[in-house]
Amino acid sequence: MVNKKAKGLGRGIDAIFGDIDTEVRSDDTVQDLPITEIRANPYQPRQTFDDAALEDLARSIKETGVFQPIIVRKSVNGYELIAGERRTRASKLAGKTTIPAIVREFDEQAMMEVAVLENLQRENLTPIEEAQAYDMLIKKLNLTQAQVSQRLGKSRPYIANYLRLLSLPNQVKQLLSEGKLSMGQARTLLSLKDKRKILPMAKRTVDEGLTVRQLEKLIADINAGGKKPAKKPAHKQSPYLKASENQLVDHFGTKVSIAQTQKGKGHIEINFTDTEELNRILSLLDVNID
Incomplete structure (x- = not known):
């Protein structure tokens, strides 16, 4: 095995989780380890890899290591x-038998954090893989959505919104x-409303x-039982209310309506389709129901 010193290669995931030691330091000892002795991280969120991108990386490794x-x-x-x-x-594709590596001590929790966070920061995960990564952080590390987002x-x-994707039927997840x-x-x-129709x-849709937009119209019609909802009297909404409504739609990830009477009184309506979505909205509002 060839030992050498690693050059400073920038910060890693410890920029997010400061207690996880993944930064390559100038005094790190790098060993050329046999690739056959290296097993994949069991917490790796990525299930699929871009073959063309791996081939490109393999060619680069053949030429420059x-x-x-x-x-x-x-x-x-x-x-x-x-x-x-x-x-x-990519090194395996390039026919390499060894690969430069740094050996560190990690427990199971740190292994999971690094695998998930490295991919979230550096890789183009599919929406489902990204959702599963967030779900893993929440369940395995006992984090709240707020802590993960922070x-x-x-x-x-x-x-x-990503976590909601996990409730989709498996075949729909595959299409995504x-x-x-x-x-x-x-x-x-x-x-x-009828989850059997998803x-x-x-x-x-495919x-x-x-x-x-077309899908939204179709689903609105289906949810209304095939009947077109009765048209409400035309009411001109102020630019301020419209902008506020749009911001709330983005925040809650569902339809939100704001209405105000000429006397200044008004109401905000937040739509939800089931108990799960209601609980998600309540969580965003920091409302805890005992």
């Missing part, structure tokens, strides 16, 4: 990968993962190439 070492931990039999799965896979620098509605459905289309499908409507 691996510049940034992977990070592993010693196990009973060989090593377990902490960070650098794409580099490891640590990742994302809004709570953003996290909540394959890019046949967009995030907007998937979120719209969740507004169907899969047929998802297939129709087959007919429906836009989000």
